[in-house]
Amino acid sequence: MRIKKITWLIFALAALAMAITPDDLVVYWIGKTPAPAPQVKTVDEGLAFQARFVAGLEPIVGQPVGYKVGLTSKAVQEKFGVDHPLRGVLLEGMLLESGATVPARFGAVPIVEADLLVRVKDAGINEARTPEEVVKHIDQVIPFIELPDLVLKKGEPLNGATITAINVGARLGVLGEPIAVEPTRDFAQALAEMQVFVSMDNKLVMKVPGSAILGNPLNAVVWLAEDLARHGQALKPGDIISLGSFGKPFRPHSGSTFWVGYSFGNWGGEARVSFK
Template sequence: MRHLLLAAALLMPVAARAACPEEAAVARLAEAMLANRPSPPLAGMATLADGQCAQDRLVPLLARSLGRPVGYKVGLTNPAAQQRFGVNHPVTGTIFEATIALRDGAEVPARFGAVPTVEADLMVRVRDEGINTAGRDRVAILRHLDQVIPFIEMPDLVLSGGMDGPNLLAINVGARLGVLGEPIAPEATEAFAQRLAAMRVVLANDQRELARAPGTALLGHPLDVIPWLVEDLAKRGLRLRAGDYVSLGGFSPALPTEAGRTYTVRYEGLMDRPVSVSVRTR
């Protein structure tokens, strides 16, 4: 019996890796993404660990064209999105230099990706590595951030069908492009933390309002995304570094982009002055 248990233990790591897509399949996915061509889902993945394994293989391939990794995006930060993908917690992707290259008022091809979308988001930048030990104290978290940035994320959902939790992770949670507004210097105060929770985030195009959500739409508070991310990274032996950017999650659904539109995200109640960021598609 001992020999059988030992044999089973030795086989367990192999079985755990069995559903990780082959490198050739991931390379085909990367090629389709960079050619703005929809791709079928990766077959055979059973768990989120399989999706993470695929993502770990995909990110270096995308970085050759999208630039070096500069931080992380957190997706599925509300229960409705989690239910849609069949998971009960957020997921993490890697963002690239291309994700933070565009500024307010930029013009972007409507077909910038295989399945191009737009959503209201919010970005922060890490001041120092103390953020990894700040815990869930929101004021402490603010002390370790040096920028809060209005952010339109432009994810590429790439798959022609079959989107589930493992495949969302496999496509790097759709991280592709984004447009950054004017950075805000965060205040390490309860008042600033309360404004982040109480603000209303509005996504609109030049015709109509498309979505509206409170700051609490992201895990109950935008800053609560950070400790979740810290814990998720720690499971993989990673940590946040000074200068890392973090996309905190979608305040709106990821909506298909239309050519000839101007998309604007407004943050109502965050600051005394109006805060917004816009992008135009062609």
């Protein structure tokens, strides 16, 4: 029995010694190499790991410019074992202009998703609790194709804690032309009723309603403001917020083009990215 306990202790200490650190993950991220999962058990532990990981990325990718909200559908939340969205940090060098061409293997585990950004107008957004209130405190809606990187090796645990630790996969994203916000109930409702069209290589592959994100994409802002407040943080003017994925993700491949179009009320926009 004593030998078994000693053997178990040796294995436990070896596993602990091999635990990936935030600095280790930065190295994997830079090398676009699939990484072992961080040893985090809760979303709060994941946030602590994420903060150190993002700090390690800042000298390479630039300063924080906002946030991304992930897991914004109930089905996806259930898949990854949580009952709420998750948040990550967007850095300046992650953002590209529409029409950009990027490598198909832009990350260790690259995917491409239809998304949407908003820009914070003033600090009043931290008190907003409905889409109709949010719309009074944002000044732009921006078409956005997110290019996340799931980072982790095949077979590693993907759950709320580890997804949070890897910064919710934030890697790159392509921005379309900003749309000026009208601070009205009609504008907020139009976003819920929006139609999002996704095309791969000029072939329509998906049509998704705006309500796919928490009933209204602006509810992602409400959740984010509340979650930041719980951790002693707040949104500030100029922050941009990625609201979440419309529909399923796709795997990019060399030579392909991904286009997303948005139609809501009297407004609309688009974004496009090509892969080499």
